[in-house]
Each structure stands twice: as structure tokens, then as C-alpha cells.
Amino acid sequence: MPELDPLEAQIGAWMQQFAALDDRKHGFPDPSALWVKAKLLQTQAAMDRATRPITRVQIAAYVIVAAGWAALLTWKWSALSAWLNSFTPSRIILDAAGAQAATSLSMTFFMALFALASVTVMLAFHTILAEE
Amino acid sequence: MTADGLILQSPFALHRTATFQRTPKRPMDEAKFEAFYRKTAGRIWSYIFRMTGNAATADDLLQKTFFRFLRSNPAIVHDDHLRHYIFKTATNLVFDHFRETKRHREAMVDTPAIAESRAGRDELRHDMMRAFAELKPQERALLWLAHVEGSSHEEIADAIGVKEKSVKVMLFRARKRLAAILTRRGLAPEVRHA
Numbered sequence: 001m002p003e004l005d006p007l008e009a010q011i012g013a014w015m016q017q018f019a020a021l022d023d024r025k026h027g028f029p030d031p032s033a034l035w036v037k038a039k040l041l042q043t044q045a046a047m048d049r050a051t052r053p054i055t056r057v058q059i060a061a062y063v064i065v066a067a068g069w070a071a072l073l074t075w076k077w078s079a080l081s082a083w084l085n086s087f088t089p090s091r092i093i094l095d096a097a098g099a100q101a102a103t104s105l106s107m108t109f110f111m112a113l114f115a116l117a118s119v120t121v122m123l124a125f126h127t128i129l130a131e132e
Numbered sequence: 133m134t135a136d137g138l139i140l141q142s143p144f145a146l147h148r149t150a151t152f153q154r155t156p157k158r159p160m161d162e163a164k165f166e167a168f169y170r171k172t173a174g175r176i177w178s179y180i181f182r183m184t185g186n187a188a189t190a191d192d193l194l195q196k197t198f199f200r201f202l203r204s205n206p207a208i209v210h211d212d213h214l215r216h217y218i219f220k221t222a223t224n225l226v227f228d229h230f231r232e233t234k235r236h237r238e239a240m241v242d243t244p245a246i247a248e249s250r251a252g253r254d255e256l257r258h259d260m261m262r263a264f265a266e267l268k269p270q271e272r273a274l275l276w277l278a279h280v281e282g283s284s285h286e287e288i289a290d291a292i293g294v295k296e297k298s299v300k301v302m303l304f305r306a307r308k309r310l311a312a313i314l315t316r317r318g319l320a321p322e323v324r325h326a
Contacts, residue, residue, distance in 0.1 A: 011307040014314060015279035018260050023181055024174070029195060031169040035162050038202035045203075 058130075061123055068116050076109050160205075168214060169198065175281070176222050183226045183272050185265050193229060197222045219281060220291040223273050227292075230269050263313050271306035278303055 073080065085091060160168070176197060181190035200221050264272060273292050277283040288303075289296040314320040 007304075007307050007311055010320065011275065011310055012279045014310070014320070015275055018182070018264060019178065019276075019280040021257050021260065023187065023257070024177060025187070028169075028173045028177065029191075031166040031173075032162070034169070034195065034198050035165055035202070038199050041199065042203060 058123075058127070061119075065116065065120055065123055068119070072109075072112055072116060079109075160202075165202065168211075171211075172215060172218060173198075176218060179219065179276055179281070180222055180226055182261075182264060182276060183269060184229065185261060189229065193222065193225050196225050200225070216283065216287050216291070219277065219283070219287075223277075223291045226273070227269060259317060259319055263310070263317050263319055266313050267306065267310060270302070271309060274299070274303055274306045275310060 173194065177190050177194050180193045180197070181187060184190055184193070197218060201218050204221075267275070270292055274288060277288045277291060283291070285299040285303075286296050289299050294302065311320065
């Protein structure tokens with residue numbers, strides 16, 4: 001039998017004595033409760049994993065809609081600002097007097113505007129309903 | 133004679149195949165977990181308590197250890213494997229706890245458990261806790277796993293995240309440090325030589 005190092009024996013004996021101290025004053029949590037809680041946490045984690053692609057698609061949709069609005073406004077900004085300015089009282093009077101409008105907005109623009117507005121509303125509803 | 137016929141079958145061939153065959157893994161069910169928990173919870177709690185010196189922290193980390201253990205969906209290979217795995221998980225959580233508080237040395241000084249025993253009659257317990265608290269967390273883990281849990285150097289290395297070769301030297305240093313602390317505090321036990 002190999003001879004035990006005195007230091008190892010000394011510390012080993014002390015550690016055994018130290019380990020034998022009973023410090024616990026109350027019982028341990030019920031294993032069934034731990035099991036159920038762990039399973040709930042697992043289910044929650046699985047749900048988070050499952051909904052992660054949906055969340056990503058949702059974020060992508062926000063970005064696309066925002067980019068669509070930015071593109072549309074950039075594309076027709078001059079016409080749009082002129083159209084908005086036409087609602088000033090002086091312009092309304094001029095138009096009523098027979099002056100021609102400076103610019104006109106195309107049908108394509110209004111269709112794009114309608115499409116983007118519809119998508120924005122749908123996205124907003126989806127977000128609100130998903131949260132509920 | 134075919135080529136197959138020339139191959140000599142070793143008498144140990146069957147035994148070798150059986151030895152190296154992977155033990156089928158069974159997922160842990162509630163009953164198995166309960167049995168495992170009842171067998172190990174006390175030991176894990178003692179380990180965490182001796183490492184942190186705080187009963188409330190030990191309670192908290194014990195639960196976290198078992199949650200993490202269950203989350204990893206452990207397969208039952210054999211009990212020793214699970215025991216080693218859970219001690220490794222507990223060690224990681226204790227080290228994480230020390231990193232989070234960043235005051236592990238100070239935190240050991242006035243813990244509720246120690247304060248209680250100071251006021252109480254168990255002077256020896258108090259002295260032992262104080263002496264052990266003077267060690268670094270890694271030294272405490274090393275000594276506990278080696279001397280109380282009887283873990284191998286390989287298991288200790290895996291649990292505390294060091295190389296297996298380093299464990300022997302680190303253990304030697306930890307023993308020397310604890311011996312010096314015990315001598316200074318007059319707590320060194322008598323060792324009987326054969």
C-alpha cells in the first residue's frame with residue numbers, strides 16, 4: 001500500500017471533519033416542484049425558440065414598410081410638397097380663380113400610397129393582436 | 133480459403149466490442165430525478181455552502197444547479213457520470229456567483245451563517261468556516277472535490293476548468309496553504325503515523 005503523504009493525510013482528516021459538520025437548518029425544496037418548474041422553463045424556452053422566426057419576419061416587415069414609405073416620399077417629394085402646398089388658403093383662391101396646378105400626382109403614386117398604407121395598417125393590427 | 137478465413141478471431145474480441153459499445157442513454161424521468169435529487173441534494177448543498185459560506189446563497193445556487201441540470205436534459209449513463217456532471221454545474225455556478233459579486237473574499241467575512249455560529253455555541257464550526265474561507269474559491273473547490281467527494285484529478289480538472297496535469301500541483305499548493313492557515317489558527321489535526 002503506498003504511503004500517504006503526511007500533509008495529504010492531515011488535510012484529508014481535517015476536510016472530513018469539516019464536511020461532517022451539519023449546517024443545514026431547514027429541508028430542501030420539493031423535487032416535484034423543481035421538476036415542474038424546470039419543465040415550465042423548458043416549455044417557455046421552446047416557445048421562445050419557436051416564435052423567434054416569426055419575430056424576425058415581423059422586424060423585417062417593419063423595415064420593409066419603413067423603407068417603402070421612405071422610397072415613396074423620396075420619389076415624389078417635390079410633387080407631394082407642391083400638392084400639400086396647394087392646400088394653403090392663397091393657393092386655394094388661385095385655383096378657384098382658374099390658375100393651373102403646378103404639378104400633378106400620378107395614379108401609380110396613389111396606388112402605391114394605398115398599398116403601403118394597407119400594409120402598415122395590417123402590420124399594426126398584427127402587432128397589437130399578437131401582443132394581446 | 134477466403135480472406136475472411138485467414139483472420140484470427142481474438143478470444144477478447146467479443147468482450148472488447150461489448151466494452152466499447154455505448155451504454156444506451158435513457159432520458160431522465162421525474163421518478164429518476166427525484167431519486168437522484170434525494171441522493172445528491174445534501175452533498176451539493178454542503179459543497180456550495182462551504183464554498184460560499186452563506187446558507188441563502190447555497191439554497192439559491194442549489195436550485196439553479198438542478199434547473200441547469202434538468203435543462204441540459206441529462207441522459208442516464210451511470211450515477212457517477214451524473215454526480216460528476218452536477219458537481220461541475222455547481223462549481224460553474226459558484227464561480228459565476230463570485231464573478232458577479234466580485235467581492236468573494238469580503239463576502240466570506242460576515243455571512244449570516246458565520247454570524248449565527250459566532251453568537252452561538254459552536255465555536256469549532258465557526259473557526260473551521262473562517263479558516264476555509266481564507267482560501268481562494270478555486271482552492272476550496274479543489275480540496276472539497278478531492279478530499280470529500282473523492283473525485284479523480286481528471287474529474288476535478290473538468291469541473292474547475294484547468295488542465296489535468298495542473299491539478300496535482302494546485303492540490304499540493306492548496307493543501308499547504310490550508311495547513312498554514314490551520315497551524316496559524318491552532319486548528320491543525322493530529323495525524324497518526326503507522
